[in-house]
Amino acid sequence: MKREIMQGNAAIARGAWEAGVKVAAAYPGTPSSEILQDIADNYPEIYAEWSPNEMVAMQVASGAAIAGARSMVSMKHVGMNVAADAFMTLSYTGIKGGMVIIVADDPNVHSSQNEQDSRNWARFGKAPMLEPADAQECKDFTKIAFDISEQFDTPVFLRTETRVAHADSPVTLEDRAESKIALGLDPKEAAKYVMVPINVRARRKVVEEKMKKLEEYANTFKYNVVEMNDPSVGVIASSAAYLYTKEVFPEWSYLKLGMVWPLPKKLIADFAKKVKKLVIVEELDPFFETEIRAMGIKVWHGKDVIPTMYELSPEIVEASLKGKKYKAPKIKVKPEDLPRRPPNLCAGCSHRPLFYALKKLGTFVFGDIGCYTLAFAPPLQALHTTVCMGAGGGQAHGAMKALGKEGLGKVCAVLGDSTFLHSGLAPLMNAVYNKGNSTTIVLDNRITGMTGHQEHAGSGFTVRQEPTNMVDYEEIGKALGVKSIRKIDPYDIKGTMEILKEEMAKDEPSLILCKDSPCMLLRRAKPLEKFKNPVYTIDRDKCRGCKLCLEINCPAISWREGAGQTADGHKRKGTVYINPDQCVGCEVCVQICKYDAIVPGKK
Numbered sequence: 190m191k192r193e194i195m196q197g198n199a200a201i202a203r204g205a206w207e208a209g210v211k212v213a214a215a216y217p218g219t220p221s222s223e224i225l226q227d228i229a230d231n232y233p234e235i236y237a238e239w240s241p242n243e244m245v246a247m248q249v250a251s252g253a254a255i256a257g258a259r260s261m262v263s264m265k266h267v268g269m270n271v272a273a274d275a276f277m278t279l280s281y282t283g284i285k286g287g288m289v290i291i292v293a294d295d296p297n298v299h300s301s302q303n304e305q306d307s308r309n310w311a312r313f314g315k316a317p318m319l320e321p322a323d324a325q326e327c328k329d330f331t332k333i334a335f336d337i338s339e340q341f342d343t344p345v346f347l348r349t350e351t352r353v354a355h356a357d358s359p360v361t362l363e364d365r366a367e368s369k370i371a372l373g374l375d376p377k378e379a380a381k382y383v384m385v386p387i388n389v390r391a392r393r394k395v396v397e398e399k400m401k402k403l404e405e406y407a408n409t410f411k412y413n414v415v416e417m418n419d420p421s422v423g424v425i426a427s428s429a430a431y432l433y434t435k436e437v438f439p440e441w442s443y444l445k446l447g448m449v450w451p452l453p454k455k456l457i458a459d460f461a462k463k464v465k466k467l468v469i470v471e472e473l474d475p476f477f478e479t480e481i482r483a484m485g486i487k488v489w490h491g492k493d494v495i496p497t498m499y500e501l502s503p504e505i506v507e508a509s510l511k512g513k514k515y516k517a518p519k520i521k522v523k524p525e526d527l528p529r530r531p532p533n534l535c536a537g538c539s540h541r542p543l544f545y546a547l548k549k550l551g552t553f554v555f556g557d558i559g560c561y562t563l564a565f566a567p568p569l570q571a572l573h574t575t576v577c578m579g580a581g582g583g584q585a586h587g588a589m590k591a592l593g594k595e596g597l598g599k600v601c602a603v604l605g606d607s608t609f610l611h612s613g614l615a616p617l618m619n620a621v622y623n624k625g626n627s628t629t630i631v632l633d634n635r636i637t638g639m640t641g642h643q644e645h646a647g648s649g650f651t652v653r654q655e656p657t658n659m660v661d662y663e664e665i666g667k668a669l670g671v672k673s674i675r676k677i678d679p680y681d682i683k684g685t686m687e688i689l690k691e692e693m694a695k696d697e698p699s700l701i702l703c704k705d706s707p708c709m710l711l712r713r714a715k716p717l718e719k720f721k722n723p724v725y726t727i728d729r730d731k732c733r734g735c736k737l738c739l740e741i742n743c744p745a746i747s748w749r750e751g752a753g754q755t756a757d758g759h760k761r762k763g764t765v766y767i768n769p770d771q772c773v774g775c776e777v778c779v780q781i782c783k784y785d786a787i788v789p790g791k792k
Contacts, residue, residue: 200324202227204331212253214246217640218265219300220354221293243268254288263291283342287335296500306473311450318346412447423464537773539706544571555581557604579612585627607637621670673699720774726790734761745771
């Protein structure tokens with residue numbers, strides 16, 4: 190058999206293909222984004238789509254499963270919050286073709302608005318969950334999840350986290366096996382899928398019976414593995430937590446859980462009897478520990494020493510379990526001595542001049558999820574809330590209702606084009622319907638930017654780069670009843686500020702759309718063509734070292750210390766430098782400079 194080095198997410202995509210999946214849907218979110226893109230790029234037998242949000246993706250996958258096809262939906266942990274309404278009922282209805290839900294957690298919050306432990310969804314929603322530890326298990330568990338789904342008539346979770354999703358390891362490849370379930374819809378199954386109270390009560394009993402059978406299955410699940418070594422200490426762990434602990438304490442005994450819900454209670458009890466001291470190592474919530482303690486099993490160490498926040502590592506596990514006996518390794522390079530590279534908007538990004546304008550106007554900005562959250566950081570500091578997808582519009586409306594006329598001219602909401610389609614339409618409709626007066630700004634950069642350039646319904650292309658309908662945001666605004674709709678060129682700071690002032694002062698809902706401002710990295714949109722000069726430089730005879738241009742936080746602009754003076758005799762402590770390799774010629778800094786010291790240069 191052929192073996193390849195694969196990323197965890199790529200291995201999940203491969204597992205879906207080998208399992209005979211016919212339909213896959215997703216909304217991008219780190220660390221899950223690569224799964225659907227890998228399917229679209231490499232497995233034409235699978236229909237793949239970027240859905241407008243996770244709820245729709247869940248609905249698409251469930252519809253395919255009810256029609257008899259094997260289907261998969263993938264999302265990050267907070268996406269599961271959006272999709273939960275559908276999932277919680279699908280657990281009751283069951284499926285026909287296998288349905289697997291990939292949910293990717295983000296311990297330590299590398300790229301999220303919160304930390305969540307998605308194992309809780311399995312317990313809450315009464316559905317089984319598998320948790321792989323490496324790329325091979327990502328592929329294998331994906332295939333097994335479909336078998337479990339069809340055997341027990343239930344959606345099945347596959348939970349990953351950042352280190353598993355993005356780690357690379359060897360994977361054995363196998364052939365695709367088509368599903369043996371016939372495709373088709375049967376009206377006679379209506380009582381199974383129509384969740385009105387009389388049918389819900391019947392299905393409720395089915396759910397409980399299903400969970401009992403799954404618990405029995407968990408006790409014999411071959412990927413719940415007992416490794417008996419030194420019986421003085423036994424560890425129960427899963428996924429990355431197992432790998433970290435095994436690396437530090439290879440001599441201990443282990444129960445590695447591949448199925449994390451329902452728990453194999455008999456297997457756990459038997460393992461606990463074989464070891465003198467029981468340790469539970471898990472990231473985030475005390476999920477295993479709570480259940481195992483409830484079984485009456487004594488736990489020597491768990492969350493009394495293992496952190497409940499952020500991600501684990503071999504060093505953290507070792508320090509936690511050794512306590513005072515732990516000897517930290519010698520640090521060769523201190524973190525504080527490393528060059529600092531805070532995240533930043535790209536050079537030439539159209540978000541930068543817009544947020545600069547909002548800051549100059551003293552606007553309180555209700556934000557959303559996307560690249561533009563970087564406007565929170567100094568020196569821009571022009572974003573003041575970020576809660577969840579689509580929250581900014583609703584929050585701005587609520588704030589204006591609280592402030593009344595005093596809020597006019599002081600408040601707005603900003604969100605990206607993909608976020609607007611994900612969750613932003615309803616808040617805008619609500620502002621119109623409930624006679625609000627909030628201003629919503631859509632930062633249309635023609636792509637889902639922060640997660641890696643995924644297509645959406647407003648980009649004009651499908652996940653497989655097929656041309657398709659492009660949503661018209663102005664027409665959407667009109668359909669929702671917005672009377673005041675304006676377009677701005679964010680690179681024109683003066684013109685942008687004038688329109689912002691006018692719209693935020695209106696006592697009615699308004700919609701502002703950024704035009705001709707695609708992401709700087711979106712090559713097909715040719716974003717550089719609108720700039721008349723490819724690069725700018727500093728005229729050292731004119732630069733007074735006032736640092737005004739540093740306020741936009743452009744990565745192409747830096748400060749160079751050094752006393753001197755301008756050609757007309759003004760003393761200065763240093764000058765600004767523009768890196769020609771990073772500058773794209775957007776002219777934002779040119780508009781800010783009061784002394785005409787930024788001039789066209791040469792690449």
